[in-house]
Amino acid sequence: MxxxxxxxxxxxxxxxxxxxxxxxxxxxxxxxxxxxxxxxxxxxxxxxxxxxxxxxxxxxxxxTRMFADVPIVRGFVNTAIVLALKGSLTLFFAPLAAYGFAKYDFRFKGLLFGTVLITLMLPTIVLIIPLLLEMKELGWVNTYQALVLPGAVDAFAIFWMRQVIAAVPNELLDAARVDGCTEFGIFWRIVLPVIRPALAGLAVLTVMNIYNDFVWPVVIASSDRMATLQVVLSSLAQNITGNRIGADYATVTGELLAAASIALVPLLLIFIVLQKHFINGILAGSVKG
Structure with missing residues (x-):
């Protein structure tokens, strides 16, 4: 005993x-x-x-004062549009690219995957000027295309999904091929259901990254019409004092806290709903492939 x-x-x-x-x-x-x-x-x-x-x-x-002084609704709308478009691209093309790297052998595979990983080491600030010049040449400044397409399929998402997909048994894929399933059908009907927990975890991380992104939107979306939520919040104090003559420090602080509280709600709800999948996805992403 x-x-x-x-x-x-x-x-x-x-x-x-x-x-x-x-x-x-x-x-x-x-x-x-x-x-x-x-x-x-x-x-x-x-x-x-x-x-x-x-x-x-x-x-x-x-x-009530914050909604009257600050275009926060427009910021929410723009962020929601970017989330829907950019998030969909990430969650579809990143696993698809990862599936190719994990389950197919082709020339220069290691070189291409190494190039993808190298981009993880590049700080965002290094890419801003080239991307901005590219968007200007395309006429995409202050457009949804510029907010959505750059970085829609990022290297981290590809790397993480590759680690997860590499753990899917090849026998399962071969059995699907014997049954006459197409290569894309294998990815859609076999691989995606298996990696669903990791995909849910990627979805949470993607939403958080896009929702909290500030540097690129503030550079490419300089107009109030295209400003995302984080850009609106960054200029919130200026908007309050500009829209109300004589606004004191206490008023600005109260409205800042009100805006920050509202901005917290969507992320909090998403994390609460997907908490279980997020944790399982993080653990799935740790599997060595």
């Missing part, structure tokens, strides 16, 4: 780990919770009593 002291020593590392994770989670969530709660406080109270909150004084004034 195991003595109590031995049991305690065995459980202690697990308890310490759980306590550490709880403290770490609280440290990450505390600023977010403060921002959301403060968005419902009167503007003056945010400055005068930043850590306090009286539920009886809760108000939606920050939200």
């Amino acid at each position: 195991t003595s109590p002291s031995v049991t305690i020593r065995r459980r202690l590392p697990s308890v310490v780990t759980q306590v550490f994770l709880v403290v770490l989670a609280l440290a990450f969530l505390a600023p977010v919770a403060w921002a959301v709660i403060s968005a419902f406080k009167p503007a003056a109270q945010i400055i005068n009593d930043p850590l306090g909150f009286d539920p009886s004084s809760a108000t939606l004034d920050n939200f």
Whole structure:
């Protein structure tokens, strides 16, 4: 029979780990919770009593003023369009390219895949000027094409999907070929259902990357008509003070917190809905192929 002291020593590392994770989670969530709660406080109270909150004084004034001063709806619409188009391209062509690298042998395969991996090492800032000049020559500045096409099929997505697809048994694909399935049919009917968890994880990461992308949209979409949500948020304080003469610091802060709280909702909902698939997808992506 195991003595109590031995049991305690065995459980202690697990308890310490759980306590550490709880403290770490609280440290990450505390600023977010403060921002959301403060968005419902009167503007003056945010400055005068930043850590306090009286539920009886809760108000939606920050939200109503923010919607009146800032074109955040247009930012949401543009971001949704870019998400739908760019996300669809990524989730279709990245696994398709990865399937070719994982399951086919062809000349210069290693060289091509190495070239794809090398692009992971290039910082975004290095590519901005060449891409901007290319978009200008095509007449795509301030268009959805410029927001969607560059980076639609990124190297990380191809690399990750290749690692996952490489683990799919070749016997499964050969059996489909014997049954008369076409090569694209094998990819569509056999491979995609098998890698669905990893594909869901890629979908979450893709949505987060596109939703939070700022550098490229602020360069290529300089007009208010094409500004994405992150570009709108970056110029939010300027829009508030420009649309309202005499707007003070408290007013700007309240509306900033209101806008940030609203921008948080879509990502939060997506992660909650796809949380299980996201975790399974991350684990699937760690399989060595």
